[in-house]
Every structure is written in structure tokens, then in C-alpha cells.
Amino acid sequence: MSPEPLADDLRGADDRDFPSRTDALGVELSEVVGGPLGRHALVGRQPFWTPLRVVFVIALGFLILGWTSKAPCLQQSGTGNGAQRVANWDNNRAYYQLCYSDTVPLYGAELLNQGRFPYKSSWLETDSGGHQKIQYDGTPAVRYMEYPVVTGVYQYTAMALAKTYTQASDVLGLPIVAEVVMFFNIVAFGLALAWLVTIWASAGLSPRTRPWDVVMIAASPIVIFQIFTNFDALATAFSMTALWAWARKKPWLAGVLIGLGVAAKLYPVLLLLPLLLVSLRSGKVHEFSKTAAGAAASWLLVNAPVAMLFPRGWGEFFRLNTRRGDDMDSLYNVFKSFTGWQGFDGPLGFWEPPVILNAVSAVLFGLCCLGIGYVALTAPGARGWRSWPSWWSLSSC
Incomplete structure (x- = not known):
């Protein structure tokens, strides 16, 4: 008889x-700390870690590390309160x-x-000399916020909090921080929380015997350089919690979470x-209809x-994406x-x-989707609710 109550999880090292x-x-890496886990190691008994x-x-x-990589661009210049100071990007510091x-x-x-x-x-789009740009059709180049609604309102909320801090620093004598720097920090804090939600949901999708797989997400080097470059962590949080x-x-x-993800970035619709x-495959199209309706x-x-x-x-996001040419990192531009x-x-x-580039890209994307659909519907394998990882990994191409 054990002198202590048995743990809820009675699996041994050989069962994991x-x-x-x-x-x-x-x-290979385990050799740094003594080699692979021993056969008689106690596993799963740590109450906190x-x-x-x-x-x-x-x-x-x-x-x-991600915030630290952006820190050089958060140096501020100017005098006065936070609204009068700016981030010091002189001499192409950002690059x-x-x-x-x-x-x-x-x-x-x-x-x-x-x-x-x-x-x-x-606002009116201008060139480097401050002159107003004219569109190809002869009309002024008028611009609006280019992000979907959730991301746009997220930025607006962060701005309101940054301005609140500026006002509080004037009244309460708090440290003066350039408003744009405080805006970045508030945005980064929210994105960090969204990224932790992404990791939590990903861990919930991992097999019970492989809880460490999600480390590949948490410790990805891309996080260091890109987590605070834009607002994609909002969409990844909605996407992974949806799955x-x-x-x-x-x-x-x-469905509700996918819809919110699409309202943050377009790609969760995929x-x-x-x-x-x-x-x-599983004969549960009715359940999918609920998801589609919720989205x-x-x-x-x-x-x-x-x-x-x-x-x-509101339509600026869609207009901007239809008139964008081949990006500098695209295969079209390389060619x-x-x-x-x-x-x-x-x-x-x-x-x-x-127009032609958009049509070609749309046709190629459609063909890829058809190919993915054919493989997914004809391949042998699991057909249940939890079989999503196989098909999502296929669609990730």
C-alpha cells in the first residue's frame, strides 16, 4: 500500500x-543534462511545473526576446509630454x-x-516630397485604415490607453514616455497575451502522450523577430481556439471564433x-453548417x-488587397x-x-484547394472529429 494517495495520472515513463x-x-540535446530520461524516472508527479x-x-x-529585438526602435527623442515626443528612427535605425x-x-x-x-x-497619400499622389484614374489617392475591424479597433483601444497614460503622467508626475512608444508597449502586451492563448490552445490539441510538441511553437525563432512586427497574434489566438x-x-x-479571427485577419477563413x-469524411456536414453559420x-x-x-x-482593406501588386518577397517578383x-x-x-495577376493567383489557389480536397477525401485514415490535424497540415501548403 502506498503511504500517499495515488496520483490521478498513473502512467509510467514507458507509457509516454x-x-x-x-x-x-x-x-543529442539531452546529453547536455545527463542523457535521455531514465527508465525508472518519476514522471508526471510534479504538482506545479x-x-x-x-x-x-x-x-x-x-x-x-521579441520585445528586446524591437527595443532599439523604442528610443525616444524630443521634449515636452508624451504626445510631443517621438520614437527616434533617424538614419534608418529600423533597418x-x-x-x-x-x-x-x-x-x-x-x-x-x-x-x-x-x-x-x-488622409491623402503623398510622396517623399510631401506632394499629393494621384491615382491611375486621375482621382486623389485617399487612404483609410487598412486593417479589418477587430485589428483596427484593437489599435484604437491601445491608442486610447496610451493617451490616457500621457494625461496621467501630466497630472500625477509619472515617467514621461513618448506616446507612440507607450502605444507600442500596450499593443505588444496584448499580442503577448494572444500568443499565450495560441500556445494554450495548441497544447490542448496535442496528443496526451506528447505535451511537449507545442514547444516548437513557443520556442520558434520567428517569434523573436516577428511577434511584435504586426498584429497576427490576434488571428492566431482566434484560429487555434477555434480548432x-x-x-x-x-x-x-x-464558428464564432473563426468569424472573429476573420475580422482580425482574413486568413482564418481558410x-x-x-x-x-x-x-x-465523417458524415457530420450538419455540424460543419453550425460552424459556418457561427462564423x-x-x-x-x-x-x-x-x-x-x-x-x-470599412472597404479599404479589400480595396487595398485587390490593387496590391506582386510583393517583393513573392516568386513573381523574383522572376x-x-x-x-x-x-x-x-x-x-x-x-x-x-487584374491578370489577381486572376492567375486566384486560379492557382483554387487548383491547390481542389487538390487538397481530393487528397483529403480519398486518403485512408481517421474520419472522426479529432482527425483535423491531418487535413489542416495538408491545407497548410
Whole structure:
């Protein structure tokens, strides 16, 4: 008889999957601390330092490194209160110190520094000399907030908090911080929380015998350089919690979270494809219809008020994405750089939509989706609710 109550989890070391035994890299790295886990090791008895909490600590370490990588761009210049000071980006600091973040320039470029509400306020696009730009059709180049509603309102909320701190520092004598720097810090704090939610949901989707797999997310080097570059962590949090809800047979909640994710960034809508394929294979199309309805409802609930009040500003996100040409990091641009090719559409005027390029990209994407669908529906394997990882990994191409 044991002198102490038995643990809830009675699995021994041989009943678990350990990277220090099964992963080639894990085996090599484990030699630094004494080698792979021993056969008679006590596992799963630590009341506080559970695998998830250890992963959270690792994630926090990488988030700290992520903020540190942006710190050179958070140096401030100027005098006066926080609203009168700016981030010191002189001499292209953001590029030679590798600390660029969209958050800092967007604070001024999208009129957040003036307290303007996104989608309601507009500005004229100008060149480096301050001259107004004219579109290809001869009309002024008018700009609005270019992000979906959840991300735009998130920025507006962070701006309001930053301005509140500026006012409090004037009254209470708090340390003076450039308003744009405080804006960045508030945004970064929220993104860090969203990233921890992403990790929590990912851990909930990991097999019970492999709780450490999520370390690949928490300790990804990309986190150091990109977690605070833009606002994608909001969408990843909604996306992964949606998959977590789906795996627990909560189709309505999964749909609501996908809809909110689409209202933050467009790409979470792609989750609907693998979920549809899983539903077709498992004969649960009715459950998928709940998810699709929940996604549509939550997306409309968030977007409808802004779309009705400020239709021009609300539509900027879609207009901007249809008139964007091939990005500098795209295969199209690589081919153009080495061959002198002018692109599918040839030379374009300012903001002229690349119609042919958009059509080619849409067709290629559609063909990829059809290919993924064929593989998913014909491949042997599990057909249950929790079989989503196989099809999501297929769709990730």
C-alpha cells in the first residue's frame, strides 16, 4: 500500500512519448543534462511545473526576446509630454538595427496620434516630397485604415490607453514616455497575451502522450523577430481556439471564433476548408453548417456597424488587397528581377489593380484547394472529429 494517495495520472515513463528518447535532436540535446530520461524516472508527479507551465515559461522567454529585438526602435527623442515626443528612427535605425515594427509608423500614418477613429477618418497619400499622389484614374489617392475591424479597433483601444497614460503622467508626475512608444508597449502586451492563448490552445490539441510538441511553437525563432512586427497574434489566438473548440465538439463556438479571427485577419477563413473536408469524411456536414453559420454571424456582428456607418473606410482593406501588386518577397517578383519580365499586367499606374495577376493567383489557389480536397477525401485514415490535424497540415501548403 502506498503511504500517499495515488496520483490521478498513473502512467509510467514507458507509457509516454519523450523527445529525449524518440527525437534524434532531443536525444543529442539531452546529453547536455545527463542523457535521455531514465527508465525508472518519476514522471508526471510534479504538482506545479506541468509541461504546459514549463512551455509558458519558455514562451515568455521568447516573447521577452521579441520585445528586446524591437527595443532599439523604442528610443525616444524630443521634449515636452508624451504626445510631443517621438520614437527616434533617424538614419534608418529600423533597418540597420533590425527592429522594424509596423506599429510605430502606423501610429502617425493612420492618424491614431490625433485620436481619430479608424474607418471614419481619411488622409491623402503623398510622396517623399510631401506632394499629393494621384491615382491611375486621375482621382486623389485617399487612404483609410487598412486593417479589418477587430485589428483596427484593437489599435484604437491601445491608442486610447496610451493617451490616457500621457494625461496621467501630466497630472500625477509619472515617467514621461513618448506616446507612440507607450502605444507600442500596450499593443505588444496584448499580442503577448494572444500568443499565450495560441500556445494554450495548441497544447490542448496535442496528443496526451506528447505535451511537449507545442514547444516548437513557443520556442520558434520567428517569434523573436516577428511577434511584435504586426498584429497576427490576434488571428492566431482566434484560429487555434477555434480548432480547440472543434476538437471538443463545440461547432458553434468554433464558428464564432473563426468569424472573429476573420475580422482580425482574413486568413482564418481558410480553416473552413479543412473542417468541411473532415465533416464530409465523417458524415457530420450538419455540424460543419453550425460552424459556418457561427462564423458568418460573428463576422457580421462585428463588421456590420462599421460597414454601415463608414462604408468607404470599412472597404479599404479589400480595396487595398485587390490593387496590391506582386510583393517583393513573392516568386513573381523574383522572376521579374532576374529576367526583366514586366509581369502579367505590364507597367501599371499608381494604385492600378493588377487584374491578370489577381486572376492567375486566384486560379492557382483554387487548383491547390481542389487538390487538397481530393487528397483529403480519398486518403485512408481517421474520419472522426479529432482527425483535423491531418487535413489542416495538408491545407497548410
